Amino acid sequence: MSESASPVYARLRAQILDLERMPGSRLTERGLEGDLGASRTPLRAALMRLEAEGLVAREGRAWQVAPIDLGEIARLSELRDALETAAVRLSAQRADPAAVESLSRRLTGFDRALDTEGAVRAGARFHVELAALSGNHFFADAVDAAMTRLARARWLVAQDAGAWEEHHDIVALVASHDAEGAAELLHRHVVATHDRLLDAIDADARSLRARGLAIVR
Secondary structure, eight states: TTTOOOOHHHHHHHHHHTTTOOOEEEEOOOHHHHHHHHOOOHHHHHHHHHHHSSSSEEEEEEEEEEEHHHHHHHHHHHHHHHHHHHHHHHHHOOHHHHHHHHHHHHHHHHHHHOOOOHHHHHHHHHHHHHTTSSSSHHHHHHHHHHHHHHHHHHGGGGGGGHHHHHHHHHHHHHHTTOOOHHHHHHHHHHEEEEHHHHHHHHHTTHHOOOOOOOOOO
């Protein structure tokens, strides 16, 4: 997220990503003005920016928090697979050893020390920082955008210990300059995470809908 983001945009975006405002819930400008203490002009600018990110959608004259779309999740997983495997090959070839070691140290204990919100954010940051090791910021920016659109759904599998172990293994392969090994493990990691997410949604579909979580298949 840009450091120049408006406070209104930043606060509303955080509420959506943290599921404080549930997917499918209705938003009105008047209601948001009161909730956020915002005037209409910055609020509309924030809503349009969030619409471009796929986090809100127009609903007639009002807005809604975008439902979780399983088709979009599948397409984003395909995008992540292509982007991140290409980036990690470059990371294994180019990355500064000190930067790789720093990322490895920060992974230690994440799966045990973080709550769900912290795990979602840390998992997303890991993938962005891993792509950034390639030295090409376009990879990192694209991964960041994809992880933002997936953030709400990823709450359902945030505490998967196996995923965190895979993060460690991927970094170890990057540190040893094994580009193909890192790309293959990252490919399996993205596919497995997608499969776990779909399994979680299928298993809990009724209870998720009872909580007001709008899901589009």
